[in-house]
Amino acid sequence: MGSFPLQRETDFRSFAPAPDRPGPSVVVGTSLPGNPLAPAAARNFVRAALAEWTELGVPAATGFTDRLADDSVLLVSELVTNAVVHAGTAVELLCRLDDAEPGESTGALVIEVSDHHPSRAVRSEQTRPASDTPEYGRGLYLVATLSESWGITYRPGTKTVWARLPVEGVQAVHEIESYASEQALQRGLRAAEILAPLPTRTPHDMEWVNRGALTFLAEASEMLAGQFDEDMVAALAGQLLVPRLADWCAVWLEDGSEGPVRGDPGAPGARLARVWHSSEHRMEELRRVLEKEPPRLPEAADSGAFPIPWPGEALAAGAGSSGAALAYRMAAGGRSLGTLVIGRAGLVRFADEVTGLVEDFTRRVALAISTARRYQRQANISQVLQRGLLPSKVAEIPGVESGLVYEPRDKGGPGGDFYDVFHASEGRWCFALGDVQGKGPEAAVVIGLARPWLRLLAREGYAVAEVMDRLNQLLLDDATEAADAAAAVVAVAGGQGVPPDGPTSRFLSLLYGELVPYEGGVRCTIACAGHPLPLLLSPDGEVREAATPQMLLGVVDDETYTSESFDLRAGETLLCVTDGVTERRSGRSQFDDGDGLAEALAGCAGLDAGLVAERIRRLVHEFSDRPPDDDLALLVLRAR
Known part of the structure; x- marks a missing residue:
């Protein structure tokens, strides 16, 4: 199978067959800078690559399915979000089509994300390596524990995490069993859990989930703590949750923050500050629906998760036609600050791990919003005072x-x-x-x-x-x-x-x-x-x-x-x-x-x-x- 040149605005580049893998392949790649828009660019890159291969008649492209496209987009979004948004690194993304290996009946779509920061150490290491041991990048450490089922390749100055997805949609028996037993649950879990091939959760899996949750919360706190604008806090909240834990997220902020805890998006003074969706073209429609009919929370609802109706009118097309949605009240110091809402398509209910993790995350968002408001009040007072002096x-x-x-x-x-x-x-x-x-x-x-x-x-x-x-x-x-x-x-x-x-x-x-x-x-x-x-x-x-x-x-x-x-x-x-x-x-x-x-x-x-x-x-x-x-x-x- 030869190379097929691709020309698009994202600067697709044609590559020779991968040096670490024998046999022919089709490879395209791009560089992603360290900014919050990189995950969206990565998703667009993968979608465009699959579409281009289909148009050009690449033989392996005949086996492309909607499930393969969804999994590849979710996978690359998880990898790039972790590396670029949370770790602040710049990465290179490669997609390639490989012929079937010996013992396999199908080809594979291989996605590689490479991190070029050899001087940065992995912060979540349980044991520190020896002082003379080189560390090739921290940007992809959250998915590093998937090396048993995925793969990690070290080259001089580079760390690459790759995943191999069967093209014809025919997966190994143990993968089929895993998807059949946990199909509804997996949609609400992290991308790592969605793609994990093991049929059941082992203690090793739960140890990774717990460590990943703590790392996610620690990095979220670090990012939110440096913000002194409440709208920027709301924007970061959406980008941190989507698509890692949800397909979409909305944040309402209450202007009357001096009152008691209410947390009702439909209350007077509440405004829809941010809407974020994994599919950019659905954001505006979702915003219109949520502004027209904001979710109502009962007075008895506490700071935990509260189920709300799915906004079907905005998400009526495709895979987003139904799903689970949760609302969380945001409060700090006994004062109402607003409401955070998340949704995931294809779920009957969110997994308990996700519900608890988002609840902890919501507390951190509330504290960041409270801090930003105090800072802004102090700045306003200081400016008035300065004008008078x-x-x-x-x-x-x-x-x-x-x-x-x-x-x-x-x-x-x-x-x-x-x-x-x-x-x-x-x-x-x-x-x-x-x-x-x-x-x-x-x-x-x-x-x-x-x-x-x-x-x-x-x-x-x-x-x-x-x-x-x-x-x-x-x-x-x-x-x-x-x-x-x-x-x-x-x-x-x-x-x-x-x-x-x-x-x-x-x-x-x-x-x-x-x-x-x-x-x-x-x-x-x-x-x-x-x-x-x-x-x-x-x-x-x-x-x-x-x-x-x-x-x-x-x-x-x-x-x-x-x-x-x-x-x-x-x-x-x-x-x-x-x-x-x-x-x-x-x-x-x-x-x-x-x-x-x-x-x-x-x-x-x-x-x-x-x-x-x-x-x-x-x-x-x-x-x-x-x-x-x-x-x-x-x-x-x-x-x-």
């Missing part, structure tokens, strides 16, 4: 361009850096750039105290140095009150533990200045308390420091601060940054080592304020391959 807009100053960059390290919450540019009085504008010790709520308290007081003192006519003096005293007084309150809490609690909030959380580095425009320039008065010094750029590229360093605010009582004044003339630029810029790290080096910030600013001569801000931001990001590990804020003021 920062100005809604930067004031426009006559004769001055401004450029601003503000990037909190925690994108969902308030950072320790803050800025402000505001109109103080007739002919006077003020600006501030600060950095609070700490992050999150602790920083928000200080920012919420400092920024309004800056505006109030400036508008009352206080000079720059006087504003710094009074803000320093305000922070010290507030820290003392916090310390007194903490001491009272400790006293009431009998001295057990010390509240984390204390005087040190009130430290503030601040760059504060006043601008008074005049004809031909701007008079700038500035004070720098524990903050990176501002830099002044002249039109010819010369850079110098524009202030002298002074003590942090909120550290020393009765500290007297001073200010400095200079003229910001047309074409001159004042750059103010926080330590997220100067202390940006790349290995042991910092961005400002060797006057790095001054050199970067010197290269910005002739640029307007917005371009200067953007160029410094870009240079800071490019300084290291790692993302910034601190808040980033910079303010550029340029006289026109």
